Amino acid sequence: KHCYLFYDVNPGEGFNLRRDVYLRVAALNNILNCTLVLPPWDHLYHWQSNSLNFQGKLPWSKFFDLKQLGRYTKLVEFESFVQEETKSSEGLLIDVILHLQHPTDLNGSFEEKANFVKCKKLKKYWKEDDATYGGPFWSYENVFAKKLKCLEILGGPRVLKPVLQNLIESKSNRLIFLDRAETLLHDQFGQTDYWRGRRSMRFSTHLIDIANEFRKTFLKSSDEEDGTKLPLDWRVESKLDTYSRGGPYIAAHLRRKDFLSARKSQIPSLEKTAETLSLLAKKNNVSQVFIASDASDIEIEEIMGHIPEDLEIFTFRPSLPTKGKILDGGVAIVDQIICACAKYFIGSYESTFSFRIQEEREIRQLHPDSTFNRFCGDQELNCQQPTRWKIVF
Numbered sequence: 227k228h229c230y231l232f233y234d235v236n237p238g239e240g241f242n243l244r245r246d247v248y249l250r251v252a253a254l255n256n257i258l259n260c261t262l263v264l265p266p267w268d269h270l271y272h273w274q275s276n277s278l279n280f281q282g283k284l285p286w287s288k289f290f291d292l293k294q295l296g297r298y299t300k301l302v303e304f305e306s307f308v309q310e311e312t313k314s315s316e317g318l319l320i321d322v323i324l325h326l327q328h329p330t331d332l333n334g335s336f337e338e339k340a341n342f343v344k345c346k347k348l349k350k351y352w353k354e355d356d357a358t359y360g361g362p363f364w365s366y367e368n369v370f371a372k373k374l375k376c377l378e379i380l381g382g383p384r385v386l387k388p389v390l391q392n393l394i395e396s397k398s399n400r401l402i403f404l405d406r407a408e409t410l411l412h413d414q415f416g417q418t419d420y421w422r423g424r425r426s427m428r429f430s431t432h433l434i435d436i437a438n439e440f441r442k443t444f445l446k447s448s449d450e451e452d453g454t455k456l457p458l459d460w461r462v463e464s465k466l467d468t469y470s471r472g473g474p475y476i477a478a479h480l481r482r483k484d485f486l487s488a489r490k491s492q493i494p495s496l497e498k499t500a501e502t503l504s505l506l507a508k509k510n511n512v513s514q515v516f517i518a519s520d521a522s523d524i525e526i527e528e529i530m531g532h533i534p535e536d537l538e539i540f541t542f543r544p545s546l547p548t549k550g551k552i553l554d555g556g557v558a559i560v561d562q563i564i565c566a567c568a569k570y571f572i573g574s575y576e577s578t579f580s581f582r583i584q585e586e587r588e589i590r591q592l593h594p595d596s597t598f599n600r601f602c603g604d605q606e607l608n609c610q611q612p613t614r615w616k617i618v619f
């Protein structure tokens with residue numbers, strides 16, 4: 227019988243870390259030859275727009291191009307799967323929940339391992355009756371599971387494969403749910419297979435169109451002129467002879483909100499931000515600056531107040547109807563696409579949002595010097611720049 231792999235991530239994690247977890251699970255799915263059931267997007271903590279209501283139970287097609295994703299791993303959207311699987315309205319019964327957790331006792335050894343342990347204090351799952359568990363399951367009510375197991379794991383798909391194979395082949399489990407999937411590591415971060423998966427994560431066409439329209443209207447930028455055009459099918463991408471040019475603007479990802487406390491010493495003041503942007507625009511010989519940020523309008527205005535008059539600052543602020551359609555998650559992706567096509571990019575310290583932009587720029591083959599940059603805190607003396615995780619084909 228064919229196996230299906232479900233998963234979920236610690237609820238507090240943001241969109242861009244989740245994208246990385248997806249790659250690890252997709253790599254696992256590939257070596258198991260199962261079908262990955264894409265976990266619906268639950269309302270994430272960072273999706274805070276007052277003008278929008280509940281932004282949960284979202285399919286992946288809202289943000290990504292399913293056809294391209296499907297060229298890396300076999301997959302299906304959750305709702306399509308449920309419709310197919312449960313022809314009646316009885317709900318979905320998963321065979322086994324595998325709750326992943328970090329080993330409690332490492333003894334200083336970082337050897338890969340996976341061991342079943344007794345499940346402790348898992349309040350989020352409860353017994354419906356002797357044979358079924360209830361749980362959060364992406365806010366869906368009609369989903370249950372037959373068994374719950376806890377697995378301490380240190381490692382990636384390679385370590386998990388035999389465990390899952392055993393569950394599938396010997397114990398005839400067909401629907402397997404990996405919870406806390408962020409515990410799983412990459413087998414080969416930054417290698418060819420990683421980049422294959424990463425390149426398959428093309429954004430939805432409707433979001434790319436919005437970003438391109440913005441570039442054309444405000445930034446005199448287009449893929450044709452900037453050399454940032456990608457082939458229709460990611461599988462035919464290959465190394466170019468020269469680096470791409472990028473659009474006639476510099477772009478910044480300025481992470482504020484919780485980073486103001488979480489990364490206090492590495493986040494610059496608004497005045498210093500403005501100073502850095504002015505300098506970079508001059509250095510790159512451009513008069514346009516695009517800012518992607520979770521900053522408030524007031525903070526953006528303050529930056530503008532410190533910028534010389536010959537420099538134009540742009541932010542993507544969609545109309546309400548557009549925002550209602552693409553939601554906070556879509557707005558963030560449009561911001562990322564615009565940053566991905568700029569002549570020069572500067573991001574924020576250890577933000578996965580910035581990391582994903584850097585990857586997009588590697589995929590478009592812009593010069594690494596124009597990509598792996600970050601803002602420094604006002605007091606940072608030796609401001610180390612981001613690691614250069616360069617694309618390999």
Ligand SMILES: C[C@@H]1O[C@H](OP(=O)(O)OP(=O)(O)OC[C@H]2O[C@@H](n3cnc4c(=O)[nH]c(N)nc43)[C@H](O)[C@@H]2O)[C@@H](O)[C@H](O)[C@@H]1O
Pocket residue numbers: 238239240241242243272273479480481484488518519520554555557558559561576577578579580
């Ligand atoms: C410290 C950690 O940082 C992690 O954040 P970090 O890696 O930056 O990046 P993310 O995990 O994506 O979470 C940040 C979220 O904030 C919004 N956001 C941040 N920057 C922008 C922007 O430039 N434009 C738009 N439109 N939205 C932005 C967006 O919803 C994004 O997914 C968090 O996920 C963790 O929960 C934790 O807080």
